[in-house]
Amino acid sequence: MIEVTLDRVSKQFGGAKGVENVDIRIKPGEFFTFLGPSGCGKTTTLRMIAGFYYPSDGRILFGDRDVTNMPPNKRNTGMVFQNYALFPHMTVFENIAFGLQVRKKSKAEIRDKVTRAQKLVHLDGYGDRRIDQLSGGQQQRVALARALVIEPNILLLDEPLSNLDAKLREETRQEIKRLQLELGITTIYVTHDQSEAMSMSDRIMVMKDGVVQQIGTPHDIYNRPVNQFVASFIGESNLWEGTVEQAGGDEIRVRLTPDLVLTGLAVNASPECRLAAGQKVTLSVRPEAIHEAGAAEQGGENAITAKVVLSEFTGVSMNYIAQTGPLAVKAMFVGQGHRMRERDETIRFIVPRESIYFVG
Amino acid sequence: MNKPQLTPPPVRQTGRWTSITTSPNFVYVLIAPLFLILLAYVIYPFFQTFLQSVKLDGALSLKNYAKFFSLEHTSNLEALWTSVYISVLSVLTCGIVGVAMAFLLERYEFPGRKLLSVLVLVPMALPPLIGVLSFEFLYGSSGIIPRGLQHLLHLEKPPFTLKGIWGVLVVHTFTMYTYFYMTASSAIKGLDPSLEEAAANLGAGRLTIWRRVILPMLTPAIVAASLLVFMISMASYTAPLIFGIERTMTMQIYLSRTNGDLDMAATQSTLLSIVSILFLILMRWYQSARNYQNMSKGVSVHRTEVKSKAGQYVSMVLSFLGVLILMLPILVIVLLAFSEDGKWTTQVLPPSYTLDHFKDLFTDSKTWRPIANSFKMSIAATIGNLIFGVAAAYAIVRMNFKGKTLLDILIMLPWALPGTVVAVNLITAFSEPNVFSFGQVLIGSFWILPLAYFVRHLPLIFRSTSSTLMQTDRSVEEAARNLGASWWYTFRRVVFPMALSGILAGTLLALVEGIGEFVASILLYTNRTTPVSVEIFQRMYAFEFGTACAYGVLQIVMIILVLYVSRKLTGGNAGSAI
Ligand SMILES: Nc1ncnc2c1ncn2[C@@H]1O[C@H](COP(=O)(O)OP(=O)(O)O)[C@@H](O)[C@H]1O
Ligand SMILES: [Mg+2]
DSSP: OOOEEEEEEEEEETTEEEEEEEEEEEOTTOEEEEEOSTTSSHHHHHHHHHTSSOOSEEEEEETTEEOTTOOGGGSOEEEEOTTOOOOTTSBHHHHHHHHHHHTTOOHHHHHHHHHHHHHHTTOTTOTTOBGGGSOHHHHHHHHHHHHHTTOOSEEEEESTTTTSOHHHHHHHHHHHHHHHHHHTOEEEEEESOHHHHHHHOSEEEEEETTEEEEEEOHHHHHHSOSSHHHHHHSSOOEEEEEEEEEOSSSEEEEEEETTEEEEEETTSBOTTOOOOTTOEEEEEEOGGGOEEOOGGGTTOTTEEEEEEEEEEEOSSEEEEEEEETTEEEEEEEESOOOOOOOTTOEEEEEOOGGGOEEOO | OOOOOOSOOOOOOOOHHHHHHHSTTHHHHHHHHHHHHHIIIIIHHHHHHHHHHHEETTEEOOHHHHHHHOSSSTHHHHHHHHHHHHHHHHHHHHHHHHHHHHHHHHHEEOTTHHHHHHHTTGGGGSOHHHHHHHHHHHHSTTOHHHHHHHHHHTOSSOSOOOOHHHHHHHHHHHHHHHHHHHHHHHHHHHSOHHHHHHHHHTTOOHHHHIIIIIHHHHHHHHHHHHHHHHHHHHHOOHHHHHTTOOOSHHHHHHHHHHTTOHHHHHHHHHHHHHHHHHHHHHHHHHHHHOOOOOSSOSOOOOOEEOOSHHHHHHHHHHHHHHHHHHHHHHHHHHHHHTBOTTOOSSSSSOSOBOSHHHHHHHHOHHHHHHHHHHHHHHHHHHHHHHHHHHHHHHHHHHOOOTTHHHHHHHHHHHHHSOHHHHHHHHHHHHSSOOGGGTTOOOTTSTTHHHHHHHHHTHHHHHHHHHHHHHHSOHHHHHHHHHTTOOHHHHIIIIIHHHHHHHHHHHHHHHHHHHHHOOTTHHHHOOGGGOOHHHHHHHHHHTTOHHHHHHHHHHHHHHHHHHHHHHHHHHTTOGGGGO
């Protein structure tokens, strides 16, 4: 267990920008995730931690130790590559044993540790298999065992699930999380899949075009996104633009269309957002926060009357896309005793004032 | 727009031909002729040679073999030993040069790399005989370089000359390192850099990564190339001939044949064939047993730049030397092609030059005749190869039938057999009329050389066609059938055009190989059908170097053209045909 610090780290590739000014402190034992669309610099950052790239600027520390320019083989990190990078000319056992052999452990100790690692990833008895005799999921677990068996200070995973099919991905995800909790190892996880990041991480760093957007717990990132990009990248969201009509107090009134005004709370605003009368502002509202207007609430505060454009039943929920004037409303009703509306029917929504978040 | 047809269109009449092509046994109609041809011109001659080697005065006997292995007249055993050790040494030298070149060119960036990586394949453009001759001209006892150094340094005699076994080895290295180079460089390209990173991540240093990851990953490529070079060295005939090493298997066969001892020639051929076939089998087995290329896709190998000033100078000088060594053989042939016959005696370079040899090539009927002969015979052989190769490739890639592996092996067999052996086999089989020669004596007729070329180059069009066929999706063919096309129509309109690039590349290659063929030709030619390569050989011994080299230049130009065109055609995958 070790703390990892990236101290204003940047990386350029020749003229091209890789990542810019990443400044994070990952706590011992933490499960930390880099999240962002493809090409945003997640792998680049991870590879700097592993030592395959050296930063153009900034420092990397493991604990108090500056490892910025330390060669990768001296860092004692365990990395799981996106394509697994298993040695095809070695058996499962030999693959897992490789790191221990490099560390000149005794034969008995190697056998012992490899066997335990195989058990850990449920591959006992597979030691003599060749790599091409394994399924994708099994290869994945060999890669994981190979990284864990050296008892690394930090576990690095680069999109480890992206080559698996949906069901296996779910299982393996839980498996990785279980191992991480059991071993208590500091883990850095790279993914472009927001639901993966949300479900596994202690904290998430959201990136875009090499620039860090937000660092926070899944809860923070979901409920208090700092900008439109984060709001739209994490989960579904209604992003509505409007003009602030009245600000100053606890309540903020925003006009979205000539005949629709919503009221939200001033505390629910991202730090990037300036709330002053006449200011353009973007509201983020999660679809599941919207509910159907009861008989008493018709025409009340934050009520929207809209026409259904699309309705779908997923089993868990009812999803609507509805239109009111120029505004599209996405809403999701879970487990409400609710009559399904067809296309072109009218539906009345309530947007609770505490569910409105001002993202600037 | 037409209205959609509601009634189904009339199903086309099923004629007799259609019922043949749709029958499940149709495949055997297609492959029976293929097997028949292989039987007639590969197996039967081979078997005849074997029979001749074990028959003495009409009775079965192992006398010939006893004679071969006898300890009294050890010339045969010596020849076997010399062949083997030349081959082993060739594997070593070719391996070192080829793998080192592959690593330098794939992993490092230095001044001159681009040029060198194009020229590194130049040895492939040298026709066998011309390649050896150029080394004799350059480095031999009266070669340009030794004499030049002698003059420059005012020495009594040349400081070195290339002769004997060393000559053979140097020529082998120069002409065969490309096999190592090509397999090793494609293996290095296929090496996933993340494997090295994974090893480094697990704590391995540079040396461990080399020992435990890179070398084991290259082993299959190196072993495959070693087997190939060993086989080709064993079959090598021209280099020992020019450098005067008589005690090699191929030379012994040639000598036995020219001395009229056909029994011994047959015995030697059979033994050499057994060695070659064993190696072919070994190679096949090894290739199927180990193959771990490209588990991942879309990786780029990172080239290390040579950055230090000293390193840059050294690499510049070495690249220049490399380019020089690679180009000299071709340059010297071109130079000599302009030299006057018979004037070059003790000077460093030929003293007088002329354009006449090139004019004569196309105007003097005496010099033109061999070119015309070679073209005629090679075209005849290539037409046969084309029909056979395309049919066989289609059958093997697209059809299911019993005996597929056998067909595959039989087609590759002539490739493993040394040219000398192919010639001896044909001599024993077709010195007398039989059904396969349609009752004719082929030896001494026009047809024996085309037949030899056909047999020797049997795998070329087959290989290039089947590799393009494998890359094309068979569902395209099914779509054509689904749209109502007959088998033959589909073949003509869909399969053939799709495989055309591979077919053409293989055809051109077979054509130039036929025009340059020397090893079997020298044993089989008649005076009326002397091919170019034999003519070159004869002119050399008449000291008409200029004319000989002019022929050589013609061959080189054709080979370079064909290599260029086939690279264009197949997008650089023509290697599969070689
Ligand atoms: N070795 C390299 N050379 C040049 N550019 C690179 C290199 N590696 C990554 N990049 C660039 O850096 C950016 C971030 O890439 P990467 O970290 O791989 O993104 P991802 O978030 O998808 O893992 C991309 O624009 C990519 O093109
Ligand atoms: Mg990536």
